[in-house]
Amino acid sequence: MSQDANRPTHSPAATHLQDRPAPEPEATRRDTSDAESSRASRVWWDGNADEYQGEHGAFLGDDRFLWGPEGLDEADAALLGPRESLKDLDVLEIGAGAAQCSRWLATQGARPVALDISHRQLQHALRIGGGLSLVEADAGALPFRSGSFDLACSAYGAVPFVADPVKVFSEVRRVLRPGGRWVFSVTHPIRWAFPDEPGPEGLSVCASYFDRTPYVEQDEEGRAVYVEHHRTLGDRVRDVVTSGFRLVDLVEPEWPAWNSQEWGGWSPLRGNLIPGTAIFVCVRD
Numbered sequence: 001m002s003q004d005a006n007r008p009t010h011s012p013a014a015t016h017l018q019d020r021p022a023p024e025p026e027a028t029r030r031d032t033s034d035a036e037s038s039r040a041s042r043v044w045w046d047g048n049a050d051e052y053q054g055e056h057g058a059f060l061g062d063d064r065f066l067w068g069p070e071g072l073d074e075a076d077a078a079l080l081g082p083r084e085s086l087k088d089l090d091v092l093e094i095g096a097g098a099a100q101c102s103r104w105l106a107t108q109g110a111r112p113v114a115l116d117i118s119h120r121q122l123q124h125a126l127r128i129g130g131g132l133s134l135v136e137a138d139a140g141a142l143p144f145r146s147g148s149f150d151l152a153c154s155a156y157g158a159v160p161f162v163a164d165p166v167k168v169f170s171e172v173r174r175v176l177r178p179g180g181r182w183v184f185s186v187t188h189p190i191r192w193a194f195p196d197e198p199g200p201e202g203l204s205v206c207a208s209y210f211d212r213t214p215y216v217e218q219d220e221e222g223r224a225v226y227v228e229h230h231r232t233l234g235d236r237v238r239d240v241v242t243s244g245f246r247l248v249d250l251v252e253p254e255w256p257a258w259n260s261q262e263w264g265g266w267s268p269l270r271g272n273l274i275p276g277t278a279i280f281v282c283v284r285d
Contacts, residue, residue, distance in 0.1 A: 037214075041161045065100070065104040092112075096125065116135075151183075165236075170244070179284065181282065187278075189231060190274060191274070193205045203270065215227070245284055246283045249279075253279070
């Protein structure tokens with residue numbers, strides 16, 4: 001899991017490129033292009049990877065495959081298929097962050113490739129180690145030959161941050177072999193109607209679920225430094241089908257009793273009442 005459950009809150013984007021603190025970015029809702037969204041994701045994650053891994057690294061582990069803040073573990077969920085079936089498969093993880101999920105896949109005998117747009121996130125993957133194949137690239141332009149992988153996965157990586165998810169999904173379909181699975185998790189779309197708060201204030205609807213205007217944090221010159229895109233549940237399903245995939249399951253993990261942590265707007269209080277994560281299990285026929 002590497003991105004917006006990933007992002008603890010909509011807090012000011014940090015920078016390690018300046019000696020003085022950057023001015024607090026302005027939070028707004030406005031349209032953004034695919035190129036602007038991509039640039040903002042690279043800048044934000046390069047600047048915030050250290051804080052993110054420091055804050056959430058212990059929960060994520062070095063070689064666990066968690067689908068979201070609820071703590072649903074691929075070792076138990078088997079959304080990619082039975083564990084024994086992963087051996088010798090070529091797997092692409094998109095938005096890999098420090099490659100925790102890829103590292104777990106390697107322990108199962110798979111041959112994972114961990115891809116991320118952020119150079120700094122991949123440096124954390126190198127720091128943890130494991131001899132993984134790491135690739136710095138945009139999810140909308142995958143640098144692989146067609147039919148290179150048996151499986152593709154993304155735990156909160158890339159998908160919530162791209163303006164054109166169909167472009168990404170089509171690229172994933174291209175690099176998958178026939179019969180390959182594409183499984184990805186995102187913030188559950190219903191969360192966009194609620195404040196991003198873990199307490200009782202996060203339980204009252206404050207915005208239209210149908211407002212698809214992106215959330216943007218921008219600097220003093222109006223350049224986006226952080227972008228998230230909202231799609232309704234129906235939009236996500238249509239994007240999957242339009243890209244040529246068959247949707248075989250939609251998982252909405254319940255909050256488990258063992259998980260007492262708060263992670264940004266995710267918490268036991270909210271998680272026991274409304275879904276926080278949606279996981280799409282898709283097949284390339």
